Amino acid sequence: MPTRIPSTRFVTRLATPVSRVIATALALTLAGCAGGPAYVKPTVAAPDRWGDWHGGDASLLPAGTSAAPGLTGRWWEALGDPVLDRLEAEALDASLDLRTAALRFAEARGQRGVAEAEGGPRVGLTAAATRQRQSELGAGTRLIDVIGTDRDRIAPLLAQPFTLYQAGFDASWEPDLWGRVRHAVEAADADVASQAALLDLARLSLASEVARRYLDVRTAQAQIALLGEDEAALRERLRIVAARVRGGTLGHADLARQQSDLAARTAQLPALRAQEAAGINQLTLLLGKRPGELRTLLAPGTRPGVGELPDLSLGLPSDVARRRPDIRNAEAQLRRATANIGIARADLYPSIRLGAHAGFESYLKSDFTDWGSRTWSIGPSLDLPLFDHGRRQRVVQLRELQQQEAAIQFQRTVLQAWQEIDDGLSSYAANQQERYDLMRRVDSAREAYELAQARFAGGTTDYVAVIDAQRNWLQARFDLVASEGKLRTAYVILNKALGNVISGRPSG
Structure with missing residues (x-):
């Protein structure tokens, strides 16, 4: 049956435990409407x-x-x-x-x-070591022009090749x-x-x-x-x-x-x-x-x-x-x-995917495992179909x-x-x-x-x-x-x- 998806502004205001219960009930109701016809074994x-x-x-x-x-x-x-x-x-x-x-x-x-x-959930480990060079006129060096510093001296330094070390743990799950x-x-x-x-x-x-x-x-x-x-x-x-x-x-x-x-x-x-x-x-x-x-x-x-x-x-x-x-x-x-x-x-x-990432990232090999090199992210992502003719x-x-x-x-x-x-x-x-x-x-x-x-x-x-x-x-x-x-x-x-x-x- 047709269902109106609540706006994200409304969902963000559901902060109390009671509101969470209401949101869960709403999701279950939508799930019941979206389910396909039950298969009946023919005679x-x-x-x-x-x-x-x-x-x-x-x-x-x-x-x-x-x-x-x-x-x-x-x-x-x-x-x-x-x-x-x-x-x-x-x-x-x-x-x-x-x-x-x-x-x-x-x-x-x-x-x-x-x-x-x-x-089921998806869990994986990632690791990479990549040699990189940034453009002296790219988006990464635009800040030099905004600040107004000495571009001729700083831009070549930022554009020097370096090795970026990355390793992490990824997990994601999409509720059915x-x-x-x-x-x-x-x-x-x-x-x-x-x-x-x-x-x-x-x-x-x-x-x-x-x-x-x-x-x-x-x-x-x-x-x-x-x-x-x-x-x-x-x-x-x-x-x-x-x-x-x-x-x-x-x-x-x-x-x-x-x-x-x-x-x-x-x-x-x-x-x-x-x-x-x-x-x-x-x-x-x-x-x-x-x-x-x-x-x-x-x-x-x-x-x-x-x-x-x-x-x-x-x-x-x-x-x-x-x-x-x-x-x-x-x-x-x-x-x-x-x-x-x-x-x-x-x-x-809409589809909702719950994801999490934790790992380390550093361009200095000796400091790769330092606590300051840690990175992490966690949170859901929403894919909401709106218009496809x-x-x-x-x-x-x-x-x-x-x-x-x-x-x-x-x-x-x-x-x-x-x-x-x-x-x-x-x-x-x-x-x-x-x-x-x-x-x-x-x-x-x-x-x-x-x-x-x-x-x-x-x-x-x-x-x-x-x-x-x-x-x-x-x-x-x-x-x-x-x-x-x-x-x-x-x-x-x-x-x-x-x-x-x-x-x-x-x-x-």
């Missing part, structure tokens, strides 16, 4: 149940979305792959981006200490009457919280990216292996068709069609090999290695059996939304913007607008978080259902293949029918591998959306 809107804020069909909710404690920390271990566990550990240890985020967190903590130190330092510490605390959230986000993003690229590599390798089996089956079928063409039971059109099918199948191999190579190279980059270093570790056939993914016990929706690093960062930005209003308002009011007031308005912007950004971050969580749940459920249907297709195709083999052994069908049944089974397995890759990728994306940060204290 993160959340549904009571996971299905309450679901944008899709009710079937697109994964089974097991209970309120039991969610999977946090090393969530990728649920995939049951020791190679992935090793890659994650190496990436979290070697990532340059993660080291940068950890250093920024440490910097924020150091800056917080700097802000807090601004509120308007809360500038207090709000600066609050802003620094918010920066620490923001950098901690960004460090968690960097860990989560890194772990998610490593898992996704690893799954891309393994999916491509599994599909390449199945494609090789299908290509072998096609070549055998082509051999049989070619023999029948030579025997006159089939025409050349059948042979051309068979050759076209084989060419179409082999044409899929380069893209899958490129997908495998790109995934391996991206993993080497994430781990800070050179291309080729992971070739042995990620060789085809080194992948262990992957078990079923666990049911999703997501925890309470309110807890999940609160632990997301981006929401924590947005909240910290709002807290910092609120504190900055208090800093700007404090600049509208409204600059300080406009800064306050600017900080208030920035706080409103931070509040809107916080709301937007929360809404986006729930969109990502709901998208993740829908994608995970859809991929679960697709995988279940494809598993039934694989089982049916395998039974058909086994039946065709039995009929061929009994002489009721030819070998081409066996090859066709085998290819249908291979195609079903090929599609299932792709579906399982999408399901595990959806699991990774969902854990990132849920904000399941990696366990561990921030570095620095």
